[in-house]
Amino acid sequence: xxxxxxxxxxxxxxxxxxxxxxxxxxxxxxxxxxxxxxxxxxxxxxxxxxxxxxxxxxxxxxxxxxxxxxxxxxxxxxxxxxxxxxxxxxxxxxxxxxxxxxxxxxxxxxxxxxxxxxx
Numbered sequence: 428x429x430x431x432x433x434x435x436x437x438x439x440x441x442x443x444x445x446x447x448x449x450x451x452x453x454x455x456x457x458x459x460x461x462x463x464x465x466x467x468x469x470x471x472x473x474x475x476x477x478x479x480x481x482x483x484x485x486x487x488x489x490x491x492x493x494x495x496x497x498x499x500x501x502x503x504x505x506x507x508x509x510x511x512x513x514x515x516x517x518x519x520x521x522x523x524x525x526x527x528x529x530x531x532x533x534x535x536x537x538x539x540x541x542x543x544x545x546x
Contacts, residue, residue: 434537441530452519463502466495 469491476485495502512520540546 458507459501459505460498461505461507462495462498463506464495465491466499466502469493469495 469488472484472488473492474488476482476488509517537546
C-alpha cells in the first residue's frame with residue numbers, strides 16, 4: 428500500500444521546519460562537529476538499513492561511520508556533555524527530544540493503523 432499524499436506532505440513540512448530551526452540554532456552556536464555522534468549514528472543507520480534492504484540508508488551509515496572513524500582523535504575534544512550546555516541549549520534539546528519522540532510514536536501509530544486498513 429502506498430502512503431497517502433497528505434502523510435508524505437506533512438512529513439516533508441515537518442522536516443523543513445526542523446531544518447529551519449536547526450539553521451537558526453546553529454548560527455548562534457558555532458561548534459565543531461561531534462564525530463563520535465556521527466560514528467554512532469552511522470552504526471545505527473547501517474544496522475537499520477541492512478535488514479530493511481534500504482541501500483541508501485546503509486550507504487549513509489557507512490559514510491557517517493567512516494567520517495567518525497577518520498576523526499577518532501577528535502572524539503573527546505569535540506564532545507559536549509549535558510552539564511556543559513547552556514540553559515537555553517538544554518531547553519531546546521529537551522523540546523527536540525520530546526518532539527522527535529512524539530513524531531516517532533505518531534508515525535508508528537499511523538503505520539499500524541494503515542496496516543490494519545483503518546487509514
